[in-house]
Amino acid sequence: MTSRPRSSVSCTNRPGALFSALGLLLAFLFVSFSQADAAQPDQYELLARGTKLVQDDRLAEAAAVFDQIPPPPPGEDAGIFVQAHINAAKIHYSLKDFASSARLCREVLAVLPDNLEAKNMLGQAQIAQTPEWLRFLKDMKTFFPTLVKATSMTLLLVFITMAISPIGGLFVALGRISRNRLISSVFWFYIWIFRGTPLLLQLFFIYYGLPSMGIVLDPFTAAVLGLGLNYSAYLAEIMRGAIESIDSGQMEAAKAIGMSYWQAMRRIIVPQTYKRLVPPVGNEFIALIKDTALVSTIAMVELMRAANQIFSATFNIYILAQAAIIYLILTSIFTVTFRKIEDRLGVYENR
Amino acid sequence: MIELQGVVKRYGSLTAVDHVDLDIEKGQRIVIIGPSGSGKTTLLRMINFLEKMDAGKILMEGRPVGYRTDKKGRLVMEKPHVICELRSEIGMVFQHFHLFPHMTVLQNVMEGPVTVKKEPREDVRKLALDLLAKVGLTDKKDVYPAFLSGGQKQRVAIARALAMRPKLMLFDEPTSALDPELVGEVFYTIKGLAEEGITMVIVTHQMGFAREIGDRVIFMDNGKFIFEGHPEDLFSETMEHPRIRAFLQKVL
Numbered sequence: 117m118t119s120r121p122r123s124s125v126s127c128t129n130r131p132g133a134l135f136s137a138l139g140l141l142l143a144f145l146f147v148s149f150s151q152a153d154a155a156q157p158d159q160y161e162l163l164a165r166g167t168k169l170v171q172d173d174r175l176a177e178a179a180a181v182f183d184q185i186p187p188p189p190p191g192e193d194a195g196i197f198v199q200a201h202i203n204a205a206k207i208h209y210s211l212k213d214f215a216s217s218a219r220l221c222r223e224v225l226a227v228l229p230d231n232l233e234a235k236n237m238l239g240q241a242q243i244a245q246t247p248e249w250l251r252f253l254k255d256m257k258t259f260f261p262t263l264v265k266a267t268s269m270t271l272l273l274v275f276i277t278m279a280i281s282p283i284g285g286l287f288v289a290l291g292r293i294s295r296n297r298l299i300s301s302v303f304w305f306y307i308w309i310f311r312g313t314p315l316l317l318q319l320f321f322i323y324y325g326l327p328s329m330g331i332v333l334d335p336f337t338a339a340v341l342g343l344g345l346n347y348s349a350y351l352a353e354i355m356r357g358a359i360e361s362i363d364s365g366q367m368e369a370a371k372a373i374g375m376s377y378w379q380a381m382r383r384i385i386v387p388q389t390y391k392r393l394v395p396p397v398g399n400e401f402i403a404l405i406k407d408t409a410l411v412s413t414i415a416m417v418e419l420m421r422a423a424n425q426i427f428s429a430t431f432n433i434y435i436l437a438q439a440a441i442i443y444l445i446l447t448s449i450f451t452v453t454f455r456k457i458e459d460r461l462g463v464y465e466n467r
Numbered sequence: 468m469i470e471l472q473g474v475v476k477r478y479g480s481l482t483a484v485d486h487v488d489l490d491i492e493k494g495q496r497i498v499i500i501g502p503s504g505s506g507k508t509t510l511l512r513m514i515n516f517l518e519k520m521d522a523g524k525i526l527m528e529g530r531p532v533g534y535r536t537d538k539k540g541r542l543v544m545e546k547p548h549v550i551c552e553l554r555s556e557i558g559m560v561f562q563h564f565h566l567f568p569h570m571t572v573l574q575n576v577m578e579g580p581v582t583v584k585k586e587p588r589e590d591v592r593k594l595a596l597d598l599l600a601k602v603g604l605t606d607k608k609d610v611y612p613a614f615l616s617g618g619q620k621q622r623v624a625i626a627r628a629l630a631m632r633p634k635l636m637l638f639d640e641p642t643s644a645l646d647p648e649l650v651g652e653v654f655y656t657i658k659g660l661a662e663e664g665i666t667m668v669i670v671t672h673q674m675g676f677a678r679e680i681g682d683r684v685i686f687m688d689n690g691k692f693i694f695e696g697h698p699e700d701l702f703s704e705t706m707e708h709p710r711i712r713a714f715l716q717k718v719l
Contacts, residue, residue, distance in 0.1 A: 368517055369565035369624075373579035373631055374555025376547055383582055387569050464569050464611035 266422030285351025310349035398454030498681030558628030618649030
């Protein structure tokens with residue numbers, strides 16, 4: 117009955133105990149040779165008892181004995197006191213009594229403020245003392261600036277793609293509805309490729325594939341190019357649909373007042389698509405925020421990659437949760453903003 | 468001023484307009500009536516090059532315009548910029564108005580001269596306000612079309628066409644999409660233009676146009692003119708054509 121907890125304790129504590137015993141022995145030898153005539157029998161007796169207890173694997177009792185060694189009067193050598201206390205602190209630490217461990221270290225530091233071993237021990241005990249959730253919170257606080265900085269890269273990618281892809285999309289959409297068969301099929305092919313293959317594959321192709329054709333791009337350019345080409349293809353189909361949904365009478369009315377095809381497109385048809393475009397384009401841009409996570413695979417340090425790196429180092433799952441919350445905040449802001457833009461563009465409608 | 472010679476339009480096996488000759492003199496007010504599907508709207512749209520004719524000639528001031536024959540001897544429309552220039556001299560009013568919904572009434576009227584003719588905005592604004600006054604919609608100048616009644620929309624559409632100062636105005640069933648009580652305002656607006664001496668061709672089902680505005684009435688059936696003459700003659704008892712009589716009995 118008693119063997120079970122005992123064996124588990126000895127299993128976990130044996131290296132610590134051995135280490136303590138060795139240290140103690142060294143300290144004992146050091147003390148007995150250098151300060152044999154320093155008359156402090158109490159101190160020696162306690163040290164010996166404690167050491168014996170450690171050897172017998174009675175660690176808790178040993179720690180209690182070491183603890184009894186009083187601090188030396190000012191000016192006197194503190195070697196035994198320090199060594200015994202640090203040993204006691206180690207024992208407490210290995211027994212998961214972090215509070216006692218920290219107290220013992222502080223007592224040592226009160227006598228020898230520069231003792232490195234005590235300082236390290238105290239730091240470890242304090243870390244161990246904090247509850248797990250608090251430790252996670254501290255990690256989150258520590259890494260929050262890193263995540264924010266990474267978020268700015270995510271946003272930069274989002275905004276650049278948002279600036280490029282509507283222009284590219286309109287260009288492709290107009291090419292797609294061209295009555296010239298050749299032009300129309302070239303743009304059909306473009307849309308077919310970029311909507312029909314994974315964005316991840318496109319990014320890999322641009323970043324890892326193009327160098328074999330002599331085109332080497334830095335990760336940022338590759339990311340912008342990949343996102344821009346992909347999103348232009350998606351927006352092109354949305355824009356083509358919106359343009360084709362405008363009443364054909366609008367084009368005729370524009371032509372009837374002498375407008376050319378391009379004047380009619382620019383002044384009459386395309387402006388009428390804006391309001392219809394906002395909901396689907398808004399959706400695409402919300403998807404874009406999340407799709408930027410894919411560029412983490414081509415060595416871009418943005419929110420996803422930063423979170424993943426910190427997570428790998430700390431195994432703190434809340435870092436990922438924190439990244440998730442940042443993504444959620446971004447997508448929510450976009451949702452609200454596009455809703456407002458849609459309302460504003462609807463002024464000419466009778467509701 | 469504008470002359471059509473032997474104009475033909477086919478849709479597959481159907482001949483919508485069948486060798487039609489029409490001479491539009493300056494200041495003339497031509498009203499084309501006839502049953503649905505008789506080809507009157509198609510004819511009107513060909514005058515404005517919105518529809519490509521399959522055979523025939525369109526002459527402006529005696530010169531053939533808008534078409535050339537390619538190497539295989541087929542009739543093809545001239546390059547877009549040539550067509551645009553021709554169109555800018557012809558105003559057109561549609562059955563369903565086709566106002567630009569994203570522009571205010573004033574912007575709708577100003578759009579042609581500003582974008583097509585590149586006239587200075589301030590001059591165009593003055594012109595547009597004059598035209599809106601003429602069609603009685605000055606107080607609606609900053610309103611979007613969605614907030615107008617059908618009759619108001621059609622009057623804006625008329626002002627928009629007039630802003631280009633066209634030589635000829637084409638009206639494609641201008642009152643057919645209107646509620647009966649709104650027909651009057653559009654009718655009197657067009658009548659007012661007629662009294663100013665503006666050259667116009669009106670396609671309509673509304674006999675009032677033929678009687679009160681037209682100085683020449685054409686009755687069209689199966690792509691052909693089966694009557695062309697003074698309105699009085701169309702309505703007079705002496706009109707012996709059974710097809711026209713049947714139609715008039717139905718609409719009057």
